[in-house]
Amino acid sequence: MSVLVYTEHAEGKFKKSSFEVVSYGAAVAQQLGTNLVALSIGNVASDELNKLAHYGASKILTVSEDAYKSFVNQAYGAVIAQAAQKEGANVVVLSASFSGKGLAPRVAVKLNAAYVDGAVSLPDTSNGFMVRKGAFSGKAFADVSITSKNKVIAIMPNSYKVVENSQIANIESFVPTTGSNDFAAMVKDIVRASDKVSLPDAEIVVSGGRGLKGPENWGMVEELAQLLGAATACSKPVSDAHWRPHSEHVGQTGIAVSPNLYIAIGISGAIQHLAGVSSSKVIVVINKDPEAPFFKAADYGIVGDAFEVVPQLISAIKEFKAVNA
Ligand SMILES: Cc1cc2nc3c(=O)[nH]c(=O)nc-3n(C[C@H](O)[C@H](O)[C@H](O)COP(=O)(O)OP(=O)(O)OC[C@H]3O[C@@H](n4cnc5c(N)ncnc54)[C@H](O)[C@@H]3O)c2cc1C
Structure with a gap:
């Protein structure tokens, strides 16, 4: 058993949400007495990977073939699910970002997992596995008990602090197996509309x-x-x-x-x-x-x-x- 987190980057630089999910995943892994694996898809420079290695993962898997250069929801979902299976991860954590919200349900279906969207704190594992999430557009919280073996959690951006860790991750490449069905919709080109902050x-x-x-x-x-x-x-x-x-x-x-x-x-x-x-x-x-x-x-x-x-x-x-x- 392990915990897997999917990390996002923009033009090769990890987003802040990636450091949040790794920090969150490291805390979950510690609670469960297991290790954390982080997954990076697309081209990321080695100094960025080395930076990410300091937030509690024991391993960073990198998928860097050209086919995965641009974000493709279906294909990325398949890669995350395969990485989870390869690592025996029962818990998969993503950011509830724009792309994370699209990916997480796909991954949950592929892993036959329960899915909690918008988690705002670490799970309570004292008696089962309970995750707190925002409800009614942020006016209330819901404590969701997950009883399935596999769990997918999308955490709200900015809801968990970034914590450096003395554990330094090994960086390994991972070659997933995807088919043409996973690339039914493809990004051909990305043209920036402006240089403004997204x-x-x-x-x-x-x-x-x-x-x-x-x-x-x-x-x-x-x-x-x-x-x-x-x-x-x-x-x-x-x-x-x-x-x-x-x-x-x-x-x-x-x-x-x-x-x-x-x-x-x-x-x-x-x-x-x-x-x-x-x-x-x-x-x-x-x-x-x-x-x-x-x-x-x-x-x-x-x-x-x-x-x-x-x-x-x-x-x-x-x-x-x-x-x-
Ligand atoms: C089903 C539904 C969905 C909706 N979804 C959304 C949504 O997603 N997002 C959203 O924003 N709205 C949404 N609305 C609309 C929402 O109800 C409000 O009408 C809207 O948010 C009001 O926009 P506003 O505050 O810009 O304008 P106003 O309500 O007109 O408020 C303008 C404010 O500016 C202040 N003001 C005026 N002049 C100045 C000045 N010179 N200096 C400083 N302050 C000044 C006024 O005091 C006032 O408080 C939705 C409504 C419905 C029914």
Whole structure:
């Protein structure tokens, strides 16, 4: 028996979620008295693999043939399941990221496993195997008892801390067997639409709502995001009105994000918006209405006009960066 984690990378660099799943997997393996194997698919530089080797895995399996260069849901699902079988892994951990949410159910079906999506803490193994996950769009928790032999857990990004470990992993290559059926849908080419930070993976998100009055006022949102290395997002009415692209719409019917920092500017904090952002680590709300519901969910609130507050924030950050450059 062992624990297997699937690690994600972007253009050869491991995402933060990969260090989270390895740290989480190492803790689960320790609880179960077994070892952890990490799986990396696609081209990753050896210095990245060496970095990942310090987070508690005893082995990193790398799948680096050209066929797996681009993410293909079906094929990657097959590779993860095969790696789990090869390693005798009963527990497979992935990030509940955009691609993880597509992969995890496929892997669960292939392994005849129970699947928990959106786990927020380590399993309780004192009496069986119980995993806590978010429920009702983050308004409640559900403790899910898994009784099947095989288990697939997708953990919420940012829900588990990254922990270095004295154990250093061996790096081994793994050659899976996949067929043409696994490549029924293939990525031929990836063309970057922009150099902006990708919203689902962003650690900081700067988001604007209807309080910004119109698309012509988004310059300050973009400037603030660029200064912070953040992704931009918006509320639904903003994308419905085509002020911003639909790819930026967060909430119940949009993208769910859980960054370390979510800055909401001129957004009221309707329940459907909160559903997609409430698992953010720190929420900062800028709203001119002190009664705006978003303040109840905020860690920090600024009651004020966005058109005064945001430019001041931008110049303060610029000043800070200039002093600390
Ligand atoms: C089925 C369903 C699904 C939905 N899904 C989503 C979803 O996924 N995501 C989502 O966002 N919404 C969703 N909605 C819509 C949601 O209910 C709200 O209508 C929406 O979130 C409101 O957007 P808003 O906060 O940008 O606008 P508003 O509600 O109009 O709020 C604007 C805010 O800006 C503040 N403001 C105004 N001027 C300024 C200023 N100068 N400076 C600072 N603050 C200012 C106001 O005080 C106000 O709080 C959904 C609704 C339904 C029914």
